[in-house]
Amino acid sequence: MSHELAVSGLSVRYGGSVAVADAGLTFPGGKISAVVGPNGAGKSSLLLAAYGSVPATGRVTLDGEDVSGLGAAGRARRGLALVPQGRQIFARLTVRENLQVMADTLGLPGEEVETALDRFPILRERRRALAGVLSGGEQQMLAVSRALMGSPRALLLDEMSTGLAPLIVAELMDTARRLAEQGTVVVVVEPSISAIRDRLDRGYVLLRGRASEAIDGGRDLDAEYQRAMGVTAPRPPHGAAHDTVSPGGAR
Numbered sequence: 001m002s003h004e005l006a007v008s009g010l011s012v013r014y015g016g017s018v019a020v021a022d023a024g025l026t027f028p029g030g031k032i033s034a035v036v037g038p039n040g041a042g043k044s045s046l047l048l049a050a051y052g053s054v055p056a057t058g059r060v061t062l063d064g065e066d067v068s069g070l071g072a073a074g075r076a077r078r079g080l081a082l083v084p085q086g087r088q089i090f091a092r093l094t095v096r097e098n099l100q101v102m103a104d105t106l107g108l109p110g111e112e113v114e115t116a117l118d119r120f121p122i123l124r125e126r127r128r129a130l131a132g133v134l135s136g137g138e139q140q141m142l143a144v145s146r147a148l149m150g151s152p153r154a155l156l157l158d159e160m161s162t163g164l165a166p167l168i169v170a171e172l173m174d175t176a177r178r179l180a181e182q183g184t185v186v187v188v189v190e191p192s193i194s195a196i197r198d199r200l201d202r203g204y205v206l207l208r209g210r211a212s213e214a215i216d217g218g219r220d221l222d223a224e225y226q227r228a229m230g231v232t233a234p235r236p237p238h239g240a241a242h243d244t245v246s247p248g249g250a251r
């Protein structure tokens with residue numbers, strides 16, 4: 001079954017400043033969607049608001065069910081999962097203990113911990129290691145595997161690829177693709193998608209809290225983002241030379 005996550009009229013305010021302004025975005029299962037925007041555009045705020053861990057106005061629906069009235073724990077139990085920026089694993093617990101905490105939180109049986117350890121071979125190998133001593137890529141795999149416990153309907157990945165080697169990013173994107181093929185909603189949020197654009201199906205550009213229309217195709221999404229940031233000149237008329245301007249306009 002293919003799932004769907006949608007937000008409409010979603011706004012996030014911190015005191016007097018607006019981080020997300022009246023956003024309306026739809027994330028269908030079966031596809032890898034991206035939200036791309038520069039630092040401070042409101043990407044994390046958007047994800048956290050969808051997940052229910054920052055106060056927001058507007059509506060969030062999962063498979064048509066309005067979950068706006070639920071907190072993060074309630075939304076997690078409905079099948080929404082978030083890998084937050086910075087991963088937020090428990091550094092002083094072992095890999096296995098980190099997974100056990102999630103199993104306990106969601107009331108899952110012990111076998112789920114074994115399944116989570118098997119999701120990436122390195123996790124089983126390092127199951128007794130303290131999570132704090134894992135490499136960045138290993139920590140990200142732990143965070144992703146933990147988020148997948150309980151088979152969520154929608155997985156939100158906040159800056160998953162930051163600081164990771166291309167091979168690790170490729171492995172994580174393979175996992176994302178397998179999930180999407182099973183109908184799971186997969187949303188990746190990144191300040192740059194140049195390295196992964198061929199792995200993306202669609203997405204939105206977010207600038208100063210405002211989202212674009214949905215854009216199909218990772219390459220078109222990246223091109224639109226570059227254009228919006230002033231990195232690439234608008235596509236010239238047919239037959240004319242294609243100028244590339246300096247990236248000085250980008251933040």
Ligand SMILES: Nc1ncnc2c1ncn2[C@@H]1O[C@H](COP(=O)(O)OP(=O)(O)OP(=O)(O)O)[C@@H](O)[C@H]1O
Pocket residue numbers: 014018019037038039040041042043044045046085191
């Ligand atoms: N807890 C907070 N309190 C006050 N302002 C905040 C808070 N969190 C974020 N902001 C502000 O909201 C705006 C959007 O921040 P947000 O972290 O959502 O952007 P982002 O696109 O995820 O940025 P980055 O790529 O740097 O992580 C920024 O101006 C930021 O300073």
